[in-house]
Amino acid sequence: MSMIFFASVVRVRDGLPLSASTDFYYAPDFLECRRRLKALAVQLARHPGRGSAESRDFCIHFSSAGNVACMAICSRRCPAAMAFCFLETLWWEFTASFDNTRVGLASRPYAFLEFGRLRCSVLRCVPLPTSVCVAFLQRGVGTWQEAVWSRVSSWPEQHEAKHTGAGIGRDSALAMYSTIQKMKWHFNHGSASQMESSVAKVQEELGFQPPVVLSLEDADAAHSLANGHAPVHTEPAPRFRMEPVTTLGVLSLVLNIMCAALNLIRGVHLAERSLQVAQEEIGNILAFLVPFVACIFQCYLYLFYSPARTAKVLLMLLSICLGNVYLHGLRSLWQILFHVGVAFLSSHQTLTRQLQEKQSDCGV
Numbered sequence: 588m589s590m591i592f593f594a595s596v597v598r599v600r601d602g603l604p605l606s607a608s609t610d611f612y613y614a615p616d617f618l619e620c621r622r623r624l625k626a627l628a629v630q631l632a633r634h635p636g637r638g639s640a641e642s643r644d645f646c647i648h649f650s651s652a653g654n655v656a657c658m659a660i661c662s663r664r665c666p667a668a669m670a671f672c673f674l675e676t677l678w679w680e681f682t683a684s685f686d687n688t689r690v691g692l693a694s695r696p697y698a699f700l701e702f703g704r705l706r707c708s709v710l711r712c713v714p715l716p717t718s719v720c721v722a723f724l725q726r727g728v729g730t731w732q733e734a735v736w737s738r739v740s741s742w743p744e745q746h747e748a749k750h751t752g753a754g755i756g757r758d759s760a761l762a763m764y765s766t767i768q769k770m771k772w773h774f775n776h777g778s779a780s781q782m783e784s785s786v787a788k789v790q791e792e793l794g795f796q797p798p799v800v801l802s803l804e805d806a807d808a809a810h811s812l813a814n815g816h817a818p819v820h821t822e823p824a825p826r827f828r829m830e831p832v833t834t835l836g837v838l839s840l841v842l843n844i845m846c847a848a849l850n851l852i853r854g855v856h857l858a859e860r861s862l863q864v865a866q867e868e869i870g871n872i873l874a875f876l877v878p879f880v881a882c883i884f885q886c887y888l889y890l891f892y893s894p895a896r897t898a899k900v901l902l903m904l905l906s907i908c909l910g911n912v913y914l915h916g917l918r919s920l921w922q923i924l925f926h927v928g929v930a931f932l933s934s935h936q937t938l939t940r941q942l943q944e945k946q947s948d949c950g951v
Contacts, residue, residue, distance in 0.1 A: 590661055590662045590664060590665035590669070590774075590775060591659055591660075591661050591662075591665060591670065591673055591771050591774055591775055592612065592617065592645070592659075592660050592661065592662070593607070593608055593612075593617075593621065593624075593659065593660040594607065594608045594657065594658070594659045594660075594673075594674075594677060594767050594770075594771060595607040595608070595624065595628070595657070595658045595659070596655060596656070596657050596658075596677065596678075596681050596699070596767075597628045597631065597655075597656050597657075597658060598654055598655065598656075598690060598691075598693065599631050599632055599635075599651050599653070599654050599655065599656045600632055600654060601629070601632075602625070602628035602629035602630070602631060603693060603696060604625070604628065604696045604697055605655070605681075605685075605690065605693060605697065605698060605699045606681070606697060606698075606699040606700055606701075606767065607697065607700070607767070608767045608768060608771060609768075616642070616643065616644045616645070617644075617645065617660070619642070620642050620644075620645045620647065620660050621660065623640075623642065623647070623803045624647050624658055624660060626803075627640060627647060627649070627658070627801065627803065628649075628656070628658060630801075631649060631651050631656045634651075634799050634801065635651055635652075636650070636651065636652075636796075636798070636799070637649070637650045637671055637793075637796075637798035637799065638650075638798050638799035638800070638801055639667065639798050639799070639800055639801070640800070640801040640802065640803050641663070641803075642803055644663065645660050645661065645662065645663065646660070646661050646662070646663055646665065646667075646670070647659070647660055647661075647803070648661060648667065648670040648671060648674060648798070649674065650671055650674040650675055650678060652678060653682070653687065654687055654690055654691065655678060655681060655682055655690060656678075657674040657675075657677045657678045657681070658674070659673060659674055659677075666786070666790075667793060667798065668786045668787075668789045668790035668793060669774065669782070669786050669789075671789050671793065671798070672774075672782065672785050672786050672789045673770065673771075673774045675789070676770060676785075677766075677767065677770055680766050680770065681699075681766075684699075684766070685699055828942065829890075829891075829892055829940055829941075829942060830940050830941055830942070832890075832940075833936070833940075835932075835936060836889060836936045836940065838932075839889070839929070839932045839933040839936045840886055840889060840890075840933075842929040842932065842933070843882045843885055843886050843929060843930075843933045844882070844886065845929075846878070846882050846925075846926050846929050846930075847878075847879050847882035847883050847886075849926075850875045850876065850878045850879035850882065850910075850926075851875070851876070851879045853875045853917075854872050854875030854876045854879065857871055857872050857875065858872050870913065871913075871914065871917060874910045874911075874913040874914050875910070875914070877906055877910050878906060878907045878910040878911065878926070880906075881903040881904075881906040881907050881910075881930075882903075882907065882930075882933075884899070884903050885900070885903050885904075885907075885930070885933045885934070885937065886933075888900055888903070888937045889933060889936055889937040889940065892942060896937065896938070897938060900934045900937050900938055901934070903930075903934070904930050904931065904934045907926065907927065907930040908927055908930065911923045911926045911927055
């Protein structure tokens with residue numbers, strides 16, 4: 588059974604995919620693992636050498652040297668030494684086929700896809716039994732490619748495919764099979780004795796220098812930050828519920844609004860009448876407008892919670908009292924007492940209206 592499901596060759600400096608195996612596997616867990624492999628590829632410049640990351644059902648192994656890195660998605664049963672042996676062999680094959688100049692000049696993803704793609708001419712030339720096609724639909728992981736490889740490998744040396752006009756021999760068909768697919772087949776289905784020495788050597792190296800173990804969640808977060816998508820941790824804003832409004836509180840609001848309207852009307856009227864405003868008139872205009880603002884703010888403090896309410900209420904009360912005292916010549920004593928009395932009533936209602944106590948969330 589296959590233990591190496593997917594292989595990819597990427598450029599280290601920016602994670603650009605250069606080549607990959609073409610595996611027909613549409614299981615959601617595998618597709619999610621491939622998405623995370625792409626996110627991890629962008630971070631390879633920070634983690635040179637060998638490394639591993641685990642998901643629920645698969646393991647991602649990578650090995651980088653120079654400007655080229657090889658990555659693979661393997662079964663959790665696949666030994667790490669075998670996976671890294673496969674990656675190093677793949678790295679040597681790729682660097683022998685494409686030099687650093689071509690790799691550095693690559694500007695589009697999968698610029699060397701022929702290194703990992705099974706050519707369509709092989710599929711056209713290889714007849715597969717119906718049972719193999721059904722198995723491909725049922726199993727998924729690499730079945731189609733492995734079936735083609737198995738079928739081609741079983742041909743006699745001088746066999747010619749009879750299902751094409753041109754015909755193709757076994758050696759020609761094997762040559763058209765991609766390097767990545769041939770290496771995957773070798774490591775998945777080859778005899779253990781052929782790979783024993785290479786795997787043992789890698790196992791010894793891993794004992795001296797273990798691979799870096801990365802978290803796929805951290806790689807996803809770093810990839811999001813690199814793309815300008817910072818993870819947002821939303822927390823519910825604290826909600827302050829006030830006690831219900833009382834009848835006396837509604838009365839204080841109405842009186843406060845009335846006092847604010849009177850102050851605004853008198854202040855605007857005085858400003859319009861004074862074409863050449865004297866110093867004394869400016870003081871009178873401000874004495875009307877400042878209590879107007881204070882009355883509006885008193886209404887706000889009564890209706891909504893605000894930190895340091897007591898200090899703000901006292902400041903508004905003081906502003907209204909001083910403004911009305913300053914207007915002693917323009918207002919009668921009863922008018923001043925009315926405005927000051929409304930200000931005291933509103934301040935009292937604001938200070939006595941407290942936050943509503945939190946009810947215990949029983950049964951939640």
